[in-house]
Every structure is written in structure tokens, then in C-alpha cells.
Amino acid sequence: MLALVLLLQPTGALDVALGIDHTTRTIADVRSQAFELGRAEVGGRLRWPGIEAEVRLETARSAQPQSLLGVDGNSLIVRARRVRVAVTHAFGPLAVAAEAGLVGDPILEALERGDDLRDLSPLAAQVGGLLDAADAGARLRLAGFDERVALEVGFANGEGATEVEQNDGVDTTLVAAGVPWRGDALGGPAEVRLVAAWRDGSRGAGAVQDDRLAAGLTVRGEPGSLGVAFVRADGFGGRAERVVTDLEIWANATLLPGWGGVLAGFEQGELDADAPDASQQRILAGLYLDPALPGAPTERLRLYATWSRTRFGADAAPILPTAVDEDRVFLRLALTGTLEVTP
Amino acid sequence: MRVVLLGLSLLAACAPAEEAARAAWLQSTLVADNRALFERDPGAAAQKLAKMASEPFSFLRGTSGQFVRDVLEPGPWHQQSRFGGPATARRLILGDAHLENVGTFHAGGVRLVVDFNDFDSATYGPFHLDVWRLCASIGVALREAEEATQRRWMRTFAEAYALEITRISAGGRPLAGDEAADPVLRDLLERADDEGSSGVALTTYTRLVDGQRVPFLGEVEPPDPAFIENRMVPVSLAERRLVEAALGTWRPSLVDPAQVAPVQLKGLARRLGAGVSSYPLPRYYALLEGPTPGVEDDQLIELREAGDPVRLPGVQQLPWPRFATNAHRVVALQKSLQAYLDDDPLLGRAVVAPTSFRVRARDGFQKNLSVSRLRARFGDGRWDADDLEAAFATIGRLLARAHAGALGSDGALGGPVIAAALDGKAAAFGEEAAAFGVAYARQILSDLDTFRDLLVDHGPLLGYGGW
Incomplete structure (x- = not known):
């Protein structure tokens, strides 16, 4: 089988994403800090005309945050992040792509497209568990006119990448994306991109409602970028009646082209619409440096230094009876790159 | 009048929806908590669920995961203690405190003591979780008692906890647990002996x-x-x-x-x-x-x-x-x-x-406090409400001793940290814990009915793997 695959002479690519972190956290005068490997992903892709197969692996701590123990202590273990086969075909200005396997969440990928700060952190909606990185299922995408319009439908089991199927429901996701404007502005190419998405889903053995509504806007140009992402969950954490929303705004601007810039962000999350003060707001500010690595197959090596303050409402923090602020100073050395391989 | 009728009919329509939502949550979370057991030994796991369904206290013992979700996650039961805080959330706790986790030991092979005896869920977290769960366990164990009596027991237990924490952190000698002034724990010590x-x-x-x-x-x-x-x-x-x-x-x-x-x-x-x-x-x-x-x-x-x-x-x-x-x-x-x-x-x-x-x-010296014995002796009048109240006060002091003398995840002794948070307000702490305990005990009893229905509707593994 392997011989047959190689006989067809595919091209290949090796993707790498690393994030090495140091966090200092202060909450109500209690300070703690930790060094962590925040992100480690490696992926391999094989391509033939119209076909691509991908296996992307990531590391995770074998002990989850509160399990206290894991495999051989709390080892870093490798797990699948995406395992998929995709088929693409072009009909004039239209392109059709279908993929199946452990596929990325269509909503998350649409919102992340154009996010220039993805290597700093995932979208807040993913961190908060509103969206999963991947799920077992299939996707069908139709795009046209150089991605100016795109429609996508996805089907998945709805349990995320780390759980098996638990009910007979199938999550159905629809995503519409468009580029209403693309041209030259502020000294270079620029574009405005819009996303709207909806998911009808269920989760867990109780088939609890797990619906999503999402919208996004990104503006990208030579001097920087700006993004807005909104996700609303109808049903969350096993509670069908729980409504959770998350609004995230981020921006970055290059100060010295090729050397670095500044970034800022804001997040407004409502963890339970029925609770009087289950909100959390986060403001973020930071700098990044882009040291050039000539000759390396690296697309980007970036050092982030950020400060954030998160205010948890009285009903948002699990243990505190009053609103509380959390300050974080976060350093991340992020590397993302792709090495193309041809026979 | 029409508005009132409309309101009542809306309430009636909402109640089944809330019950259905609670049932789905219960099903999903119980499956999530027991999935590894379902995979490894489905027969034994099904028997576990059957045992949980057999009577209320067994159901309480099998649902500590639902308790912590209820208290800590947004939802109808989400509730913080006014005595909580970042430092008190780093304490070493039992993680699953209830009446049947109180038992006896033959310490050093020389003297009998009453102490807690189940540490399977011991972990680091908010200290008040142990107090609240033990309060709820009093309400479930003695569910036929009048609500005012239940509330009094829980308040006494939590107040005794708070007073003892304060006393120990001020240099007082912790309760050894080898003597019992009340007939309930004395009976336990005598039977263990x-x-x-x-x-x-x-x-x-x-x-x-x-x-x-x-x-x-x-x-x-x-x-x-x-x-x-x-x-x-x-x-x-x-x-x-x-x-x-x-x-x-x-x-x-x-x-x-x-x-x-x-x-x-x-x-x-x-x-x-x-x-x-x-x-x-x-x-x-x-x-x-x-x-x-x-x-x-x-x-x-x-x-x-x-x-x-x-x-x-x-x-x-x-x-x-x-x-x-x-x-x-x-x-x-x-x-x-x-x-x-x-x-x-x-x-x-x-x-x-x-x-x-x-x-x-595995010797006779290690003996659990038996809820069925507690219920029987309270039911036939051999132990009255005061006897039980005295026992619960002692258990509160024992829990205080456990928390006070243990190092938290921050390396600090529990006693001074918790005493500072309580700030001498033992009565208020007792009221808060009792209010929660009385209400949550009712929720557990209601959840048991739901759970029994789920077993009937979805089978012995709550529908796991049956999709």
C-alpha cells in the first residue's frame, strides 16, 4: 500500500507550530507562575493532484488540569489533532472541496482565517470550550471567484476530538463567508472578510442541545489587522437551557516591518445569560518581535510579551462571592512554519 | 386574573422543560463520570448504577461529580460561599465528605479514634465544598426529619467547624477523636472496640x-x-x-x-x-x-x-x-x-x-458510621435530635481538624487561612451552609427519582453505547 502511494509521487509538506510560555498570574493578591509548553504541533501532508491527506499531531499533558496524575507522571503525550483526506476540484471560477476524517471545526476555521495572532492563542471561544478544534465527520466546501464567496456544510458527531460518539444525533454546521472588498490600501494589498455560521448540535449521552451561532469580521492590510469574532452557544456544559456568548476583538499593527509591532484585544464573555453577573471581560495589550531567520524554512518566529486583565463577575468565578480581577503577564516564543517536500 | 392564569400556565409549561433539561444533564454527566468503568467492566458498572438507585444515600454517594458541577459551574445551583476566596480554594479537602465517610481507626494499634476514612477524592480546592456536601448528606440521611430540625443539625455542624478552625488556628489543641460525649459516636466507638x-x-x-x-x-x-x-x-x-x-x-x-x-x-x-x-x-x-x-x-x-x-x-x-x-x-x-x-x-x-x-x-476496629443505623435509632426514638446534633457538632470539629492541619497547594496550613476567611463569623457560616444543605438535599432526592426514570428509559448504562 505504501509502495503504491509513493509510486504516485506525491508532494509533501511538514508543518510545525510551537509555543513556549511563561505565565505569571495574580488574582486577589495571590501570585503564581509557571513555565509551560503551550503549543506543540507537527503535521505531515501528502498531495496528489486534487487530493490531500493530512495527519497533524499535537502534544497534551497526560494529566488533565485536575486529575493530579497522568501517564508516567504528567508526561507530554502525543495525540491526533487532525486526520483527514480531502478532495478538491475546480470548475472554472468555482472550487469544490470535500474532506472526511477527524476534521477541523468549520466555524472555528472560518473565524480564524485572517487571524494574525493565532500563534499567540486560540480564539477565546475555543479556549472557553464553545468550539472544538476538531471532530469526527465530513465537510463540503464550495468557494468561488478567488474566495470572494464560500459556502460550507459540515457534519460531525458533536463530541469533539477527545470523545467518542455518545448519541445518535449528527451535528450539522453551515458556514457562509465572503470578501466584500479586496484591493490596495495603506501601502499594500488589503481585504475585508465576513463570516456567518450556524450549528445544530447535540452532545453527551443525554443528547443535550449544543447549538452555535457565530459571526466574524477581519480586516487585513499591510500595516496590520483587525478582527471581531462572536459566538453564541445555546446549550453548554450539559445544560440545554444555558446560553453562553463570547465577543472577541483583536488588532495588531506593525511598527517596524519585519521586526515587530503592537497588539491589543478585548473579550466580553457571558458564561450564563440567566445569571445576574456571570460575565468576564478581558483586556489585552502587548508587543511582538519578529526576528528574521534567513535560510531557515520558518515562516515565522515571533516573541510575544502581553499583559492582560480579566474581570470575572460574581457569578462567573467558581469560588469567589464577588467580582475579581486576574492579571496575567504572558511571554510566548512562537514558531510556525512549513517545509515543502518534492520528490 | 387573566394575567395570573397566563402566568400559572407558563409556569406549568416551564416545569417539565426544566425537568427534562435536568434529566439530560444528569444522564450526560453520569455517563461522562463513569465512562471508563462502562468500558472496562460494564456489568459491574451497571450494578453500581443499580446500587445508586436503590436508596437515597447511595445515590448521594455516587454523585459527588454532580454536586461539584452544580456548585461550581454556572447554572441553577451555582453558588459561591461568602467566605470563599483564592486562598481558601487552595486547601486540602476530602473532596467527597459525607456521613458514611466518618469511621473509626485503631490508631497506632493502641487507641480507638473517630476520623474520616475515605480519601479517594481528596484533592485541593475550596474548603467549603466539604462543609456543604456534608450538610447535604445530613439532609439526605435524615430526610424524614422536619426541615427546621435538619437546618438546626446542619447549622450546628458548620458552626462547630468554624469555631474549631478558629480555636485551632489560635493555638488550641485539636480534637483527638478518641472520646465521644454523644451517644452516636460513642456507640460507633464501642461497636468498633x-x-x-x-x-x-x-x-x-x-x-x-x-x-x-x-x-x-x-x-x-x-x-x-x-x-x-x-x-x-x-x-x-x-x-x-x-x-x-x-x-x-x-x-x-x-x-x-x-x-x-x-x-x-x-x-x-x-x-x-x-x-x-x-x-x-x-x-x-x-x-x-x-x-x-x-x-x-x-x-x-x-x-x-x-x-x-x-x-x-x-x-x-x-x-x-x-x-x-x-x-x-x-x-x-x-x-x-x-x-x-x-x-x-x-x-x-x-x-x-x-x-x-x-x-x-481490614479489621473490626475500622467501622463506618452507618446511616441506616442512624435512621433506625432516630426513628425508634433511641436517639433524639439532640443526640444527633451533638454527634454532628463533633463531626464538624473533626472536619475542622482535618482541614486546619493540612498543607494546601500553596504550602500554607489550612487553619490560619480558613480562620482568616471566616473572620469570627461562625454563625453566618453555619446559616449559609445550612441554607444550602437543606435545599440541595431536596435536589438530590428529586434527582434520584429522575435517575430511576433514566435507568428505565435508557437501560442499565444510561444509554451509553446504545446509540
Whole structure:
């Protein structure tokens, strides 16, 4: 089988994403800090005309945050992040792509497209568990006119990448994306991109409602970028009646082209619409440096230094009876790159 | 009038929707919490659920995961303590405090003490979770009592906890637990003394055959139609090899290995039917040669696989204390939370990675507070509300001693941290805990009805794998 695959002479690519972190956290005068490997992903892709197969692996701590123990202590273990086969075909200005396997969440990928700060952190909606990185299922995408319009439908089991199927429901996701404007502005190419998405889903053995509504806007140009992402969950954490929303705004601007810039962000999350003060707001500010690595197959090596303050409402923090602020100073050395391989 | 009628009809329409939502949540979270057991031993896992459905206190014992989700996650039961805070959330806690986790020990082999005895879920988190859950357990255990009486018991328990924490952190001597002024705990100590002195565990779980002591095999108590109460069965060859290998690691983990003779395994059997949360976990009774070759001083120990603790949603410890295995965690935290390091001189761990066992003495001196006995004696008037109130006050003080003397994930002793948070407001702490306990006990009883319906509708594994 392997011989047959190689006989067809595919091209290949090796993707790498690393994030090495140091966090200092202060909450109500209690300070703690930790060094962590925040992100480690490696992926391999094989391509033939119209076909691509991908296996992307990531590391995770074998002990989850509160399990206290894991495999051989709390080892870093490798797990699948995406395992998929995709088929693409072009009909004039239209392109059709279908993929199946452990596929990325269509909503998350649409919102992340154009996010220039993805290597700093995932979208807040993913961190908060509103969206999963991947799920077992299939996707069908139709795009046209150089991605100016795109429609996508996805089907998945709805349990995320780390759980098996638990009910007979199938999550159905629809995503519409468009580029209403693309041209030259502020000294270079620029574009405005819009996303709207909806998911009808269920989760867990109780088939609890797990619906999503999402919208996004990104503006990208030579001097920087700006993004807005909104996700609303109808049903969350096993509670069908729980409504959770998350609004995230981020921006970055290059100060010295090729050397670095500044970034800022804001997040407004409502963890339970029925609770009087289950909100959390986060403001973020930071700098990044882009040291050039000539000759390396690296697309980007970036050092982030950020400060954030998160205010948890009285009903948002699990243990505190009053609103509380959390300050974080976060350093991340992020590397993302792709090495193309041809026979 | 029309508005009132409309309102009432809306309320009536909402109630079934809320019940359905609660049922789906209960089903999903119970499956999530038990999935590993469903996969490993579906028969035993189904019996665990059947045992949970058999009566309210067993249901409470099997739903600590639902309790912490309710309290810590946004939702109708989400509630913070006004005495909570970042420092009090880093305390070492039992993780699953309830009345049947109170028991006796023959500390150092010389004196009987009352102490907590189940540390499977011991972890780091908000101290008030233990207080609130124990309050709810009082309400479930004595559910027929008037609400005002339940509230009084819970308030007394929580107030006694708060006062004792403050007293200990001011330099007061902790309660030793070896004397009981109330008839409830005195009865427990007396029965433990009788059963321990008479060697009832050895006579129950072993037999003398041709002058040799061997494990008893068979029904110790008649089974329920849906689950096993107490049955001893032979072990397979693989189980015997596993236990023998694990026992090789046990003695060095004891507080004083020199006090225990090198292990000579005389017999081994598997115990079925014990516990609720831990019902499906392998539990072995190992018969060891005592100090002399005679049969009179043989020792019986229990090896029980140590499982994962309950997750506390949203509670962060940076960094989290780590343990090599669950048995390392359970044993280390038990020693930290109990009155004496040698409450159980045979407490230790036996590990053959990835399996780890918590090992303990299996003698009559270790006896649980029995909720069914509590209910029977309160029901027939042998113990009155004051007797129970006095016992709950003592249990509150014992919990305070456990929390006060244990180091949290921040390395600080629990006593001063909790006392500072309580700030002398013991009465207010008691009121808060009692208000929660009374209300949440009702929720547990309601959830039990829902749970029984779920078992009927979705089968013995709540529909897991049946999609």
C-alpha cells in the first residue's frame, strides 16, 4: 500500500507550530507562575493532484488540569489533532472541496482565517470550550471567484476530538463567508472578510442541545489587522437551557516591518445569560518581535510579551462571592512554519 | 386574573422543560463520570448504577461529580460561599465528605479514634465544598426529619467547624477523636472496640480449615436482585500475580515498615459489592502471616484500586500538585488529613504501574458510621435530635481538624487561612451552609427519582453505547 502511494509521487509538506510560555498570574493578591509548553504541533501532508491527506499531531499533558496524575507522571503525550483526506476540484471560477476524517471545526476555521495572532492563542471561544478544534465527520466546501464567496456544510458527531460518539444525533454546521472588498490600501494589498455560521448540535449521552451561532469580521492590510469574532452557544456544559456568548476583538499593527509591532484585544464573555453577573471581560495589550531567520524554512518566529486583565463577575468565578480581577503577564516564543517536500 | 392564569400556565409549561433539561444533564454527566468503568467492566458498572438507585444515600454517594458541577459551574445551583476566596480554594479537602465517610481507626494499634476514612477524592480546592456536601448528606440521611430540625443539625455542624478552625488556628489543641460525649459516636466507638477485639473481620472473611486459615469464598450478605452486597470470590491467576507483585511495593510505603513482618501471603480473594462510587473497582482481601506461625495473629489487609478524584470545574491551582499514581495521592493526602500518621498503621500503597492500590488494615476496629443505623435509632426514638446534633457538632470539629492541619497547594496550613476567611463569623457560616444543605438535599432526592426514570428509559448504562 505504501509502495503504491509513493509510486504516485506525491508532494509533501511538514508543518510545525510551537509555543513556549511563561505565565505569571495574580488574582486577589495571590501570585503564581509557571513555565509551560503551550503549543506543540507537527503535521505531515501528502498531495496528489486534487487530493490531500493530512495527519497533524499535537502534544497534551497526560494529566488533565485536575486529575493530579497522568501517564508516567504528567508526561507530554502525543495525540491526533487532525486526520483527514480531502478532495478538491475546480470548475472554472468555482472550487469544490470535500474532506472526511477527524476534521477541523468549520466555524472555528472560518473565524480564524485572517487571524494574525493565532500563534499567540486560540480564539477565546475555543479556549472557553464553545468550539472544538476538531471532530469526527465530513465537510463540503464550495468557494468561488478567488474566495470572494464560500459556502460550507459540515457534519460531525458533536463530541469533539477527545470523545467518542455518545448519541445518535449528527451535528450539522453551515458556514457562509465572503470578501466584500479586496484591493490596495495603506501601502499594500488589503481585504475585508465576513463570516456567518450556524450549528445544530447535540452532545453527551443525554443528547443535550449544543447549538452555535457565530459571526466574524477581519480586516487585513499591510500595516496590520483587525478582527471581531462572536459566538453564541445555546446549550453548554450539559445544560440545554444555558446560553453562553463570547465577543472577541483583536488588532495588531506593525511598527517596524519585519521586526515587530503592537497588539491589543478585548473579550466580553457571558458564561450564563440567566445569571445576574456571570460575565468576564478581558483586556489585552502587548508587543511582538519578529526576528528574521534567513535560510531557515520558518515562516515565522515571533516573541510575544502581553499583559492582560480579566474581570470575572460574581457569578462567573467558581469560588469567589464577588467580582475579581486576574492579571496575567504572558511571554510566548512562537514558531510556525512549513517545509515543502518534492520528490 | 387573566394575567395570573397566563402566568400559572407558563409556569406549568416551564416545569417539565426544566425537568427534562435536568434529566439530560444528569444522564450526560453520569455517563461522562463513569465512562471508563462502562468500558472496562460494564456489568459491574451497571450494578453500581443499580446500587445508586436503590436508596437515597447511595445515590448521594455516587454523585459527588454532580454536586461539584452544580456548585461550581454556572447554572441553577451555582453558588459561591461568602467566605470563599483564592486562598481558601487552595486547601486540602476530602473532596467527597459525607456521613458514611466518618469511621473509626485503631490508631497506632493502641487507641480507638473517630476520623474520616475515605480519601479517594481528596484533592485541593475550596474548603467549603466539604462543609456543604456534608450538610447535604445530613439532609439526605435524615430526610424524614422536619426541615427546621435538619437546618438546626446542619447549622450546628458548620458552626462547630468554624469555631474549631478558629480555636485551632489560635493555638488550641485539636480534637483527638478518641472520646465521644454523644451517644452516636460513642456507640460507633464501642461497636468498633467490640468487633476489633473479637477479630470479627477475620472470622467473617476467613475460615479455619484443617488448622489453617484460608479466605472465605461465598456470600457474606445476601445479594440484592440488582447488585451484590458482599461476596467473596476466588482470584484468577493474573489477579494473583498482579497482587503479589504489587504487595512487594507495599511495606516500604508504610509509616513504620519495621512494625510489619515481611509479607507472606497465605490467601487471597476478591471482594465484590463494597462501596458505591468505587463499587466496580477491584478490591482484594489478602491474608498475611502474622508475627507468629499460628493462625491467631494472622492479618487481613484490603487492596483497593485507587481511582481518579472528582474534577472541580473552574478551580485552578498553578501549579497543580502531582502524584505518581492515584494510590500515592490517596495515601499521602489521607495521612495529611487524618489525626495521626498511624491512624491505620497498615495504610500504604501497592503499585504495579499503571495499576495502583490503596492498602489498609481490614479489621473490626475500622467501622463506618452507618446511616441506616442512624435512621433506625432516630426513628425508634433511641436517639433524639439532640443526640444527633451533638454527634454532628463533633463531626464538624473533626472536619475542622482535618482541614486546619493540612498543607494546601500553596504550602500554607489550612487553619490560619480558613480562620482568616471566616473572620469570627461562625454563625453566618453555619446559616449559609445550612441554607444550602437543606435545599440541595431536596435536589438530590428529586434527582434520584429522575435517575430511576433514566435507568428505565435508557437501560442499565444510561444509554451509553446504545446509540
